[in-house]
Every structure is written in C-alpha cells, then in structure tokens.
Amino acid sequence: xxxxxxxxxxxxxxxxxxxxxxxxxxxxxxxxxxxxxxxxxxxxxxxxxxxxxxxxxxxxxxxxxxxxxxxxxxxxxxxxxxxxxxxxxxxxxxxxxxxxxxxxxxxxxxxxxxxxxxxxxxxxxxxxxxxxxxxxxxxxxxxxxxxxxxxxxxxxxxxxxxxxxxxxxxxxxxxxxxxxxxxxxxxx
Numbered sequence: 001x002x003x004x005x006x007x008x009x010x011x012x013x014x015x016x017x018x019x020x021x022x023x024x025x026x027x028x029x030x031x032x033x034x035x036x037x038x039x040x041x042x043x044x045x046x047x048x049x050x051x052x053x054x055x056x057x058x059x060x061x062x063x064x065x066x067x068x069x070x071x072x073x074x075x076x077x078x079x080x081x082x083x084x085x086x087x088x089x090x091x092x093x094x095x096x097x098x099x100x101x102x103x104x105x106x107x108x109x110x111x112x113x114x115x116x117x118x119x120x121x122x123x124x125x126x127x128x129x130x131x132x133x134x135x136x137x138x139x140x141x142x143x144x145x146x147x148x149x150x151x152x153x154x155x156x157x158x159x160x161x162x163x164x165x166x167x168x169x170x171x172x173x174x175x176x177x178x179x180x181x182x183x184x185x186x187x188x
Contacts, residue, residue: 023087029076030088038095043144050097050140054133056089068160099140104186112183115176119168129187143185150177 027036030048034040038049048056062068064077064085080088116122116129124135131137138146152158154169154177169177 023084023091026080026084026088027091030092033072034092037098038092039098040142040145043142044148046141046145046149047097048092049095050130051093051137052131052133052135053089053093055131055136056092057085058134060085060088062160097137097140099185099188100142102143102185105182108179108182109186111176112179112181115180116183119172119180121168121180124164129184138184139187141185143181146184147177147181150181 030038033042033045034048038047038051040047059068060077060080061082063070063073064080121138122129125138126132126135129137129139149158150165150169150172151174153161153165154172156166158166
C-alpha cells in the first residue's frame with residue numbers, strides 16, 4: 001500500500017486510480033454485489049457510491065469484527081486491515097451515486113416526504129438525506145433495500161447497527177415505511 005500513500009499521487013489527482021489498482025482484489029469482491037463503481041445492480045443490495053467515508057469505515061469494521069452479521073459477506077472481510085478499510089471507504093465514498101430510475105407514485109412520494117419531515121429524519125441524515133459522518137446517505141438508495149433495512153430496524157433485527165434507528169421506527173406502520181422508502185429512493 002505504499003504506492004497509494006505517495007504524495008505525488010495526490011498531487012497528480014490520481015489517488016482513486018492508484019487506490020483502485022492497489023485494492024483491485026478487494027474492490028472486485030465488493031463489486032460482485034455492490035458494483036465496480038459502488039452502484040448496486042440488485043434491488044436488495046445497497047449502493048456504496050457516495051456514502052459518507054466514516055459510515056463506510058464503521059460498517060466495514062463492524063462486519064469484519066462480527067458485530068454486524070451479514071451471511072452473504074461471511075469470510076469476505078477476513079484479514080482486511082484497517083488501512084484497507086480506510087482506502088476502500090475513500091474509494092467508494094468518492095464514487096458518484098447513480099440513482100435507479102423508477103416510476104414515481106406521487107401520492108406515496110408526498111406521504112413519504114411528510115413522514116420524513118414529521119419524524120425528523122433530516123436531523124441525523126441531513127435535510128437533503130445525503131448523510132454525513134457516520135450517518136448513511138439515504139437519498140437515491142435502492143427502494144427495496146431501504147424498506148428491508150427499515151423493517152429490520154423496526155423489528156429489532158438490525159443487530160450491530162445503530163440502535164437509535166430501532167427506537168425511531170418503533171411502532172411505525174408498514175405502509176408508512178413503504179412511503180418513506182419510496183420517497184427517499186426518488187431523491188437525487
């Protein structure tokens with residue numbers, strides 16, 4: 001990893017290319033599900049592109065340490081170093097999210113917008129829902145994944161993840177979760 005630490009790489013603006021070259025085996029593993037550029041092609045798989053770096057670092061570490069268990073990732077982060085975690089996080093956070101175009105249901109969108117404001121979701125995820133620090137970007141994320149994730153939080157099944165979300169979604173009707181997921185997925 002010495003090559004990606006060379007100051008000349010930063011000065012020349014080639015940081016991402018150098019990181020991609022050094023991390024190509026790790027990126028290839030991530031790309032299988034999340035896409036080479038961090039834009040997932042599968043409805044139930046989140047896009048990593050444009051996520052806040054700190055959020056990605058935290059998730060990679062909790063998965064590596066077995067705090068957050070994702071059966072499909074079993075063994076994929078074994079042996080990953082902190083330096084690799086940081087570099088992968090920089091790589092994917094630096095990619096541009098390409099939201100998946102889907103048909104907007106105007107009523108569902110407006111309901112989700114209202115609920116998101118009423119529930120103060122922007123307090124942590126910021127008003128444009130692009131996330132910050134350890135808070136994930138929700139804007140433009142895959143609708144199916146958002147709904148699945150919110151249901152996990154609501155049902156206290158999001159082991160190893162932010163417990164504040166479980167409290168925030170406690171008692172919310174499933175139809176409201178559907179509206180919120182639709183709204184957030186439509187944002188750019």
